[in-house]
Amino acid sequence: MTLCRNRFRHALRCVALTCCLATPVAASAEDILVHDARGRDVTIGHPTRIVSVGGAVTEILYALGVEDRIVAVDTTSLYPPKAMADKPNVGYMRQLSAEGVLGLNPQLVLAIAGAGPKETIEVIDAAKVPLIMVPETFSEDGMLEKIRLVARVAGVESRGECLANAVSGDLTWLRNLRAKVKAPPRVMFVMSFLDGRAMVAGQKTAANEIIKLAGGVNVADSFDGYKIMNDEAIVAAKPDHVLSMERGKDQVKADAVFASPAFALTPAAQTKSFVAMDGLYLLGFGPRTAAAARDLAAKLDPALAAEAVNFKPASLTVNCRQ
Numbered sequence: 001m002t003l004c005r006n007r008f009r010h011a012l013r014c015v016a017l018t019c020c021l022a023t024p025v026a027a028s029a030e031d032i033l034v035h036d037a038r039g040r041d042v043t044i045g046h047p048t049r050i051v052s053v054g055g056a057v058t059e060i061l062y063a064l065g066v067e068d069r070i071v072a073v074d075t076t077s078l079y080p081p082k083a084m085a086d087k088p089n090v091g092y093m094r095q096l097s098a099e100g101v102l103g104l105n106p107q108l109v110l111a112i113a114g115a116g117p118k119e120t121i122e123v124i125d126a127a128k129v130p131l132i133m134v135p136e137t138f139s140e141d142g143m144l145e146k147i148r149l150v151a152r153v154a155g156v157e158s159r160g161e162c163l164a165n166a167v168s169g170d171l172t173w174l175r176n177l178r179a180k181v182k183a184p185p186r187v188m189f190v191m192s193f194l195d196g197r198a199m200v201a202g203q204k205t206a207a208n209e210i211i212k213l214a215g216g217v218n219v220a221d222s223f224d225g226y227k228i229m230n231d232e233a234i235v236a237a238k239p240d241h242v243l244s245m246e247r248g249k250d251q252v253k254a255d256a257v258f259a260s261p262a263f264a265l266t267p268a269a270q271t272k273s274f275v276a277m278d279g280l281y282l283l284g285f286g287p288r289t290a291a292a293a294r295d296l297a298a299k300l301d302p303a304l305a306a307e308a309v310n311f312k313p314a315s316l317t318v319n320c321r322q
Contacts, residue, residue, distance in 0.1 A: 034153055037113040037133035044130045046155050047108035051101055053093050054112025056286035057134055058083050060150040061110075063287055064159045065321025071104050074115075078280050079288075098123035110153060112136050136285070138209035140171050143285050162320035163287060170290035170313045174213060177297060177304060177311070181215040185300040188219050188239035188268070191226050193252045196260055200229040206283035211243065213293035216300050231262035239268045241300055245279035252276070275299045287315040 034042045049071045052058040058077035061070060072088040074096070090100045093112065098120045101109060106129055113136040115121070124131050134149055135142065144164045151160020189207035191199040201207035202223040211218045219237035220229065229237075242263065244252040254274035257263050268274070281292045291313040298308040 032152060032155070034132055034149070037135040042130055042132050044108055044132070044153065047106075047130070047153075049105060049107045050154075051090060051104060051106040051109045051111075052077060053090070053096065053109065053115045054134065054136075055079065055280040056146060056284045057110055057112050057150060059280075059284065059286040059288070060147055060163070061154065063163055063320060064151055064154060064156050066154045066156060069154070071106060072101075076280065078278075079284075079286075096120045098127075102127055102129065108132065108153070110134065110150070138204075138206045138285055140213075143171075143287075143289055144168060146285070147287065159320045159322070162318065163315070166314035166318040166320070167287055167290065170315050173311055173313075174290050174293055174297075177294065177307060178213075178215040180304060180307070181297075181301060182303075185216045186219045186238060186240045186267075187211045187216040187243050187300065188234070188237060188241070188266075189243045190252050190257060191244070192250075193256055193260075197228050198234065198257070198260070198263075199226055200234075201226055206285055207243070209285070210282055210289070210293055210296060213289070214296035214300060215304070216241075216296075231260075234260075234262040235265045237266075239266050240271075241273040241275060242266075242268045243296070244274070244276045245282060246276045247279055288313070291316055 031043050031045050034044065036042055048069050050069050051072045052061055052070050053074045055076040055078055058070070058073050059079050061067060062080055062083060070087055072090045073083050074090050074093045076093050077083045088104065090096055093115045095117065096115060101124060109124055109129060109131040111131065111133055113133045115133065121131065132153055134146055137145070144167060147164045147167065148160050151157050189201035189211065191201060200220045201218065202220045202225055203218070204224040205226060208218045219239050242257055254272065257274060258269045258272065263269055275296065277292065277296065281288055294308050294311050294313065298305040
C-alpha cells in the first residue's frame with residue numbers, strides 16, 4: 001500500500017512538473033483534429049517530442065522519416081532495430097508508468113490501442129498531454145488506415161499516402177498469390193505452451209488474420225481471442241501446421257509441442273511442420289505485413305514458394321521519407 005501511495009504521489013508530481021514545463025499553445029490554422037480509437041477528437045499542433053508506443057506505430061514513424069521527433073519508444077518497438085538502440089524506453093505498452101512517460105516532457109503520446117494501464121492513461125490525460133490511441137484493426141483496410149492516421153498526426157500526409165500506396169500494391173499481389181492456393185493449409189497458432197497446455201489464437205486476433213492473408217485456415221474457429229485449448233479440441237482440429245512466434249528463451253519449442261499427446265495425433269506432428277517467425281513481423285500489422293504473409297505462405301504451401309520468392313514487396317524498398 002505504501003508503494004502504491006508513493007507511486008501515486010510521484011505520478012502527481014510528474015503531472016505538476018509537466019504542467020509547468022508545457023508551453024501553452026493556442027489553436028492555430030496549422031492545428032489538426034484527429035479522431036482516435038477512444039472515440040475522442042484530439043487537437044494537436046506540430047509535435048516535435050513524441051513518445052511512440054506500439055511496434056507498428058514506431059515502424060511507421062521511421063518509414064515516414066520522422067524518427068528525429070521520437071523521444072522514446074516502448075519494448076514492442078523492435079523495428080527498425082535502431083529504434084530500441086537509439087531511443088529511451090518507457091517499458092511494455094500495457095504496463096506504462098506515468099512518471100516514465102511524462103518525465104520525458106512529451107508534446108504527444110502516440111500509442112496503439114490497448115496501451116495502458118488505465119491508471120497511467122488517466123494521469124497522462126490529467127497532465128493535458130495530447131494522447132492519441134491508434135486503432136488496431138487486423139485487416140488490409142486497417143493497416144492502410146493506421147499508416148494514414150500516423151502520417152496525419154505527424155503532419156506528413158503525402159509521405160503517408162506514398163507508404164499506403166506501396167502497402168496496397170503489396171496486398172494486391174498477395175491476393176493474386178492466394179488465388180493460386182488449391183487446398184488451404186490448416187493452421188493452429190500457439191502463443192504459449194506450459195505444462196502441456198496450449199494457449200491458442202482464435203478468431204479476431206492478429207494471428208487469425210495473418211493466417212488468412214497467407215492463404216491458410218485457422219483451425220481454432222470456435223472462440224475469439226487467445227484461450228487454452230483442451231486436448232480433445234486440438235486433436236479434433238487436425239492442424240497441418242503449428243505456427244508460433246520467435247521470442248527468445250520463452251519461445252514455444254517444436255519438440256515440446258509434438259511431445260504433447262494431443263499434438264502427437266495431429267497431421268502437423270506427422271510431418272513435424274512447425275513454423276516460428278519474428279513476432280512483430282508476423283503479427284504487427286504494419287508496413288511489412290504483406291511481406292510476412294508472403295513468407296508464411298511459402299512455408300505453409302511449398303507449391304507457392306517459387307512464385308513467392310520472386311515477390312519484392314514495395315513496402316520494403318520504397319522511400320517515403322521525403
